Amino acid sequence: MLRYLRFIFIGFTGLVLLTLALANRGQVQLRLLPEGIGNMLGTAGGWSMPLFVVILGSVAIGILVGFIWEWMREMRLRQAAKVQTKTVARLEKELAVLKDSNSVPPRDEVLAILAGDGRK
Structure with missing residues (x-):
């Protein structure tokens, strides 16, 4: 339509x-x-x-002239979006690294004792 x-x-x-x-x-x-x-x-x-x-x-x-004026006006918005995109990509990569390093929880002796019946 x-x-x-x-x-x-x-x-x-x-x-x-x-x-x-x-x-x-x-x-x-x-x-x-x-x-x-x-x-x-x-x-x-x-x-x-x-x-x-x-x-x-x-x-x-x-x-x-209107198109050129608008393109120049939006240039700083495009630059800010580019910086934000790079920041998001960096933070996502950092988050993925942190998730991988925390995927196997460290063995804590106190938690192991509490999780068991406490007898050895």
Whole structure:
């Protein structure tokens, strides 16, 4: 059921993006600097492209920046989890060694006397 919902969502998203692209086919001039400052610096050129490319490109760059930001934010959490995993592995190994060394209880003479009837 979720598989079909995923396909429906992908199809709906594709239809919305296609509609957006068809509605915004007009050419726009994209510049790095405003026209006045660009003329002063000698970089008055720009790129001419359809508006939907600018819109979808901006969305894609925003998503990419968000992913990178989140990855960097979670880096310290991943490092802490790595340290905890190493600590758990070390403690489990230590516990296994202690269990092996305590598997045969040492023979205590007092307990042996108490466990028996006390006569020799």
